Amino acid sequence: MKPMTSLAAGLAIMAIAVPDSLAEDQFKLLVLATPGKYHYEYIPIARDNLERLAKLHSFALTYTSKTQVFEGDLKQYAAVMFLNTPGEELNPAQRANFEDYMRGGGNAVVVHRAAIAKPNDWVWFEKMVGRTVGLHPKLQTGVVTVVDKRFPATFGLPERWVWSDEFYTFTNPYSVTINPVLNVDESSYDPTLIWPGQTVKGMGKDHPIAWHHQHEKGRVFVTTLGHNGEMYRDPQYLGHLLGGIYWAATGRGQQR
Numbered sequence: 001m002k003p004m005t006s007l008a009a010g011l012a013i014m015a016i017a018v019p020d021s022l023a024e025d026q027f028k029l030l031v032l033a034t035p036g037k038y039h040y041e042y043i044p045i046a047r048d049n050l051e052r053l054a055k056l057h058s059f060a061l062t063y064t065s066k067t068q069v070f071e072g073d074l075k076q077y078a079a080v081m082f083l084n085t086p087g088e089e090l091n092p093a094q095r096a097n098f099e100d101y102m103r104g105g106g107n108a109v110v111v112h113r114a115a116i117a118k119p120n121d122w123v124w125f126e127k128m129v130g131r132t133v134g135l136h137p138k139l140q141t142g143v144v145t146v147v148d149k150r151f152p153a154t155f156g157l158p159e160r161w162v163w164s165d166e167f168y169t170f171t172n173p174y175s176v177t178i179n180p181v182l183n184v185d186e187s188s189y190d191p192t193l194i195w196p197g198q199t200v201k202g203m204g205k206d207h208p209i210a211w212h213h214q215h216e217k218g219r220v221f222v223t224t225l226g227h228n229g230e231m232y233r234d235p236q237y238l239g240h241l242l243g244g245i246y247w248a249a250t251g252r253g254q255q256r
Contacts (some may be wrong), residue, residue, distance in 0.1 A: 022101065025060040027078035027249045033068040034065045034085045042229040047193055047234050055187040058083035059249070065206055076103040078249035079219075080135060082114035084226065087125035099124060102216040111241070112226035114212055115168065123174070128215045129222055131170035132209075135200045139166050139227055142189035144209065147180040152243035152253035153210060153221065154166070165231075169225045170201050180208035182223075182240075210240070212247065221248045 033043050047063050054061040062069070062077070066088050074080065074097060088099065102108065108128060116133045117126045119165055119206060144161040145156045167184045169191070184207050191202030212222040221244035231237050245255050 024058070026058050028060040028062070028076055029054070029079055029081060029245060029249060030069065030074070030077040031061065031063045031083050032065070032069070032085045032089075033063065033065065033083040034067070034089055035080070036084065042226070042232055045229045046083060046232040049238060057194070059244070059248075067091070067094055070097055071222065072096065074106060075104065077101075077106070079109055079245065081109040081111065081245070083111045084113040086114050086116055086118075088118055089120050090122075095122060095125070099216075100130070105217045105230040107219040108215070108221075108246050109173045109244055111221040111222065112166075114223055115222060115224050127174050127176055128220055130172075130176045130211060130213050130215075131222075132173055133168045133170055133224075135194060135198055136166050136168045137189070137191050137193045137200055138167045138195070139164060140189040140193065142167055144187040144225075145183045145185055147183050148209070150255035151179075151181050151212065152247050153212075153223065153240050155243055155253075156239035157182075160185075163225065163237075165209075165225050166227045167209060169200060170208070176213065178208065178211040178213045178222075180211045181244075182210040182225075183207050184209050210244075210246070219248045219251060221245070227232065 033046060033149055035043060043065070050063065053060055070090055071094055071187050087095065110129055117129065119132065141162065141164040144163045146159050148154060167189065184204040186204065186207055192200060194200045209225060210220045212219065214220070223240065223244060225237065241254065
């Protein structure tokens with residue numbers, strides 16, 4: 001019995017000693033997070049928590065503020081996330097490389113500020129986002145409503161979710177069809193509350209704030225939530241973000 005006992009003990013020790021780093025990554029995600037005038041404090045918080053999610057869910061994460069990464073091989077990434085970083089940060093060569101990536105079946109995740117594009121600066125990117133952001137009201141507490149219960153970015157959310165954010169308003173100049181995931185109830189906040197000298201109107205009952213669609217040959221998930229740093233510590237928000245990442249990277253998770 002002693003040899004068998006020793007063998008079992010040895011195997012147990014070996015199992016305990018196997019590092020987590022040997023686990024096989026399911027996919028690889030590139031995150032571009034550059035500091036801006038109104039969005040910078042989120043960067044270390046988002047990095048810490050996205051790295052935690054990557055370890056928990058066994059995917060590889062490249063987190064950078066350097067747009068030079070778009071000059072390299074993007075095909076290694078299952079999805080590319082623009083985290084509060086608009087497409088205008090990329091130079092023409094980097095933009096062309098990203099377009100080739102999407103035409104080759106690459107996928108994208110667009111978060112909050114990244115959805116705002118200078119009109120006619122990079123029309124292809126505006127179409128990829130699916131909507132054009134106009135002036136938006138100040139950050140307020142409102143009620144977010146689930147539109148698509150079958151989409152993974154909503155699985156951890158209540159049907160009516162009290163959330164505080166900048167609820168962007170949109171136009172659709174390129175007639176892009178999107179699939180709304182979340183709406184915001186404009187009766188729950190003041191959609192006209194804005195800075196002096198500016199005016200903004202609400203969008204009414206049809207006011208999407210997160211959606212998905214196809215662009216080129218790739219999947220695109222957009223959430224316009226995520227204005228301040230503390231949001232990237234919130235479990236429900238992180239679950240929402242993870243659901244969008246999971247779908248964009250794998251195409252899985254939707255209930256049919």
